[in-house]
Amino acid sequence: xxxxxxxxxxxxxxxxxxxxxxxxxxxxxxxxxxxxxxxxxxxxxxxxxxxxxxxxxxxxxxxxxxxxxxxxxxxxxxxxxxxxxxxxxxxxxxxxxxxxxxxxxxxxxxxxxxxxxxxxxxxxxxxxxxxxxxxxxxxxxxxxxxxxxxxxxxxxxxxxxxxxxxxxxxxxxxxxxxxxxxxxxxxxxxxxxxxxxxxxxxxxxxxxxxxxxxxxxxxxxxxxxxxxxxxxxxxxxxxxxxxxxxxxxxxxxxxxxxxxxxxxxxxxxxxxxxxxxxxxxxxxxxxxxxxxxxxxxxxxxxxxxxxxxxxxxxxxxxxxxxxxxxxxxxxxxxxxxxxxxxxxxxxxxxxxxxxxxxxxxxxxxxxxxxxxxxxxxxxxxxxxxxxxxxxxxxxxxxxxxxxxxxxxxxxxxxxxxxxxxxxxxxxxxxxxxxxxxxxxxxxxxxxxxxxxxxxxxxxxxxxxxxxxxxxxxxxxxxxxxxxxxxxxxxxxxxxxxxxxxxxxxxxxxxxxxxxxxxxxxxxxxxxxxxxxxxxxxxxxxxxxxxxxxxxxxxxxxxxxxxxxxxxxxxxxxxxxxxxxxxxxxxxxxxxxxxxxxxxxxxxxxxxxxxxxxxxxxxxxxxxxxx
Numbered sequence: 001x002x003x004x005x006x007x008x009x010x011x012x013x014x015x016x017x018x019x020x021x022x023x024x025x026x027x028x029x030x031x032x033x034x035x036x037x038x039x040x041x042x043x044x045x046x047x048x049x050x051x052x053x054x055x056x057x058x059x060x061x062x063x064x065x066x067x068x069x070x071x072x073x074x075x076x077x078x079x080x081x082x083x084x085x086x087x088x089x090x091x092x093x094x095x096x097x098x099x100x101x102x103x104x105x106x107x108x109x110x111x112x113x114x115x116x117x118x119x120x121x122x123x124x125x126x127x128x129x130x131x132x133x134x135x136x137x138x139x140x141x142x143x144x145x146x147x148x149x150x151x152x153x154x155x156x157x158x159x160x161x162x163x164x165x166x167x168x169x170x171x172x173x174x175x176x177x178x179x180x181x182x183x184x185x186x187x188x189x190x191x192x193x194x195x196x197x198x199x200x201x202x203x204x205x206x207x208x209x210x211x212x213x214x215x216x217x218x219x220x221x222x223x224x225x226x227x228x229x230x231x232x233x234x235x236x237x238x239x240x241x242x243x244x245x246x247x248x249x250x251x252x253x254x255x256x257x258x259x260x261x262x263x264x265x266x267x268x269x270x271x272x273x274x275x276x277x278x279x280x281x282x283x284x285x286x287x288x289x290x291x292x293x294x295x296x297x298x299x300x301x302x303x304x305x306x307x308x309x310x311x312x313x314x315x316x317x318x319x320x321x322x323x324x325x326x327x328x329x330x331x332x333x334x335x336x337x338x339x340x341x342x343x344x345x346x347x348x349x350x351x352x353x354x355x356x357x358x359x360x361x362x363x364x365x366x367x368x369x370x371x372x373x374x375x376x377x378x379x380x381x382x383x384x385x386x387x388x389x390x391x392x393x394x395x396x397x398x399x400x401x402x403x404x405x406x407x408x409x410x411x412x413x414x415x416x417x418x419x420x421x422x423x424x425x426x427x428x429x430x431x432x433x434x435x436x437x438x439x440x441x442x443x444x445x446x447x448x449x450x451x452x453x454x455x456x457x458x459x460x461x462x463x464x465x466x467x468x469x470x471x472x473x474x475x476x477x478x479x480x481x482x483x484x485x486x487x488x489x490x491x492x493x494x495x496x497x498x499x500x501x502x503x504x505x506x507x508x509x510x511x512x513x514x515x516x517x518x519x520x521x522x523x524x525x526x527x528x529x530x531x532x533x534x535x536x537x538x539x540x541x542x543x544x545x546x547x548x549x550x551x552x553x554x555x556x557x558x559x560x561x562x563x564x565x566x567x568x569x570x571x572x573x574x575x576x577x578x579x580x581x582x583x584x585x586x587x588x589x590x591x592x593x594x595x596x597x598x599x600x601x602x603x604x605x606x607x608x609x610x611x612x613x614x615x616x617x618x619x620x621x622x623x624x625x626x
Contacts (some may be wrong), residue, residue, distance in 0.1 A: 165248025
């Protein structure tokens with residue numbers, strides 16, 4: 001009873017693995033149905049040619065051992081039994097060659113026929129592999145495209161809970177594992193079953209008694225391999241997760257190298273990396289040892305099966321209880337041996353698929369992630385000329401605590417509203433709600449009196465330009481960074497944007513002008529230069545609404561002056577929301593809102609807030625603003 005339950009559990013594990021594999025094929029194979037059809041066709045052709053090429057061995061053996069001495073006459077092709085006609089006429093023409101040219105020529109002719117059939121078989125096998133390659137490469141390409149599309153579509157909040165390194169690991173290492181395991185197994189999964197079915201059918205025709213042993217022994221071998229594969233999937237998932245941790249460590253080290261060196265923390269990060277790397281080493285050893293077990297295990301099981309078939313078949317022939325002779329038995333064994341390698345490859349393929357399924361689970365965490373920031377079913381057209389902004393009783397939280405708690409603000413078109421307050425008071429979050437980087441949980445935000453959730457996200461964000469504390473630039477030229485997100489910009493417009501941003505002079509002083517590459521994240525530029533490129537990018541976009549998130553807080557006094565001049569030009573005739581730590585930069589704002597623990601505790605002009613002698617006055621005194 002225990003053994004029966006054990007076998008049932010193994011069968012269920014294999015079925016689950018194949019179900020997952022078939023689901024993946026249903027998701028990604030449809031665009032490549034033409035190639036799949038050609039692959040299956042040539043696999044079937046190769047299988048039948050294999051049988052026919054091996055069949056030539058029988059008359060060769062019979063001639064060598066003088067087993068068959070019968071005389072044959074030609075049978076018409078329209079006879080009832082096509083099989084009997086083909087066999088009879090084959091022997092008839094072989095007999096004619098022997099009678100006319102001798103046995104040596106007949107053997108040479110059969111050997112040549114064997115070569116021709118083998119050539120056709122190998123050609124068909126190559127064509128089957130030729131047509132599987134576009135499927136394999138295309139599916140992997142599609143998966144990468146789907147992941148990248150999803151990454152760019154998912155909200156910022158999704159990545160707040162994910163390690164960047166782990167996301168990179170899923171797009172690189174996991175996709176590579178999918179290619180190396182699942183996609184590499186495509187040919188084996190379509191080719192080997194066809195070969196096994198065709199060969200087993202012929203084996204039944206040749207000797208059903210011997211084939212019973214094959215039906216009993218091969219499934220048992222497959223069940224054993226399925227058990228090992230199930231364990232491998234668990235180890236693979238654990239290994240890929242650990243690889244994500246390693247990649248995250250590397251990414252954090254490269255990003256924070258300056259701080260690591262400044263605090264003499266090299267030994268600390270090395271120890272952390274060595275510890276995590278040792279975990280990955282142990283998981284990899286355990287996983288690869290199981291993987292390497294597949295070949296010797298299948299080799300042993302195959303040899304045991306062949307030995308049993310040899311013993312049983314030889315016994316049948318020796319006792320005279322079999323309908324096949326020695327030559328047919330050898331042909332049977334050749335066919336049987338020809339399915340041993342496909343059976344082993346099939347078991348290895350199912351074993352590899354378990355590794356790929358573990359990676360596919362990790363990839364699906366991205367592909368199947370739900371994006372809560374959605375376009376409305378009936379979007380409203382957005383009007384640039386009416387950019388009055390209103391926050392109405394807005395509440396928002398990341399976890400259980402409200403980060404924004406019942407905030408209401410009116411920002412008339414063309415005015416400048418500043419948000420100030422201590423770090424963690426909710427200023428940046430309040431600004432992030434406007435372009436729908438996050439959605440409000442309670443209340444609403446309107447532009448021109450219309451809830452922003454009634455606009456298309458793309459249309460909403462097209463109204464806005466952002467200049468952040470950290471200038472986010474790309475490893476590209478000045479020109480491509482300034483025109484980022486703006487199509488069909490002329491060189492004259494780009495140059496004008498650079499002049500307004502006080503960036504034109506240092507751009508032209510560089511080696512190749514606007515075609516100069518600025519390095520990774522603009523590493524070849526100073527902080528003030530990077531910020532002015534960001535401003536030039538916003539100027540070129542010409543947004544109706546401008547969001548400035550501490551755009552000058554990380555700059556020295558001289559750079560701040562240049563950047564502030566550029567910002568003043570940028571803010572003209574625009575609705576502007578400013579987040580500021582340096583209060584000297586927002587003294588002329590139309591409205592200053594002081595935030596504390598997610599609430600607006602004071603609001604008014606600079607002079608009005610000074611007169612209140614409250615939160616704002618204390619902030620001003622701390623910065624010695626006069």
